[in-house]
Amino acid sequence: MKVRAEARRDRLRRLHxxxxxxxxxxxxxxxxxxxxxxxxxxxxxxxEPLYRAFFTKLAHLSDRPISL
Structure with a gap:
């Protein structure tokens, strides 16, 4: 699995x-x-900070890099 974050102009962010x-x-x-x-x-x-923290922890647990 991979997650890509996309900033939007409104108050939403897309996660792919x-x-x-x-x-x-x-x-x-x-x-x-x-x-x-x-x-x-x-x-x-x-x-976003909650999702970022979750995926950072998941990356550490699975020994994968994170590039945010």
Missing amino acids: FGDVEQLDEPICASTRSSRQLLITIEIPTTD
Whole structure:
């Protein structure tokens, strides 16, 4: 799994979830990749720190880098 964050002009942020091609890819990144995209959700910008903390912890537990 990988997550790509996309900033929006309104008070929402899009998170794009997809499959990784290599297991050492960052679990999160700020750029969007159209490859292997599975689902996109929108979250309030105010909730972003909670998601960021969750994916950072997940990256550490799975020994994967994070690039936010």
